[in-house]
Amino acid sequence: MEDEQFWELTAGLENEYRSEQEAEAASIVAAANRERRFVDELRSCGPGDVVTLVTTDHAALRGRILNVGIDTLKLGEVTEATGIGRLRVVRVHDVRIDAVVRLVRER
Numbered sequence: 001m002e003d004e005q006f007w008e009l010t011a012g013l014e015n016e017y018r019s020e021q022e023a024e025a026a027s028i029v030a031a032a033n034r035e036r037r038f039v040d041e042l043r044s045c046g047p048g049d050v051v052t053l054v055t056t057d058h059a060a061l062r063g064r065i066l067n068v069g070i071d072t073l074k075l076g077e078v079t080e081a082t083g084i085g086r087l088r089v090v091r092v093h094d095v096r097i098d099a100v101v102r103l104v105r106e107r
């Protein structure tokens with residue numbers, strides 16, 4: 001009788017552990033899908049597009065995209081979103097893609 005109770009208890013723990021693992025795996029996959037979609041949005045911006053980026057440290061950078069790589073994007077900060085100010089790059093920022101939390105395209 002003690003053996004049966006032991007195996008019932010063990011089976012219950014295994015089911016609980018398995019459901020915890022499945023929930024953790026589902027959250028990891030969901031996070032990866034969210035990240036992939038945003039990265040794809042960043043990569044869809046071509047060189048020359050003027051955007052405003054907001055980073056995880058709440059810094060807002062407005063500039064012209066110079067290059068989008070695997071892990072970083074190169075943003076040339078501009079003084080104006082349109083006109084001649086769009087052409088003049090004040091400084092260049094290398095921003096980690098995973099640090100970007102918001103993207104606003106300037107029209």
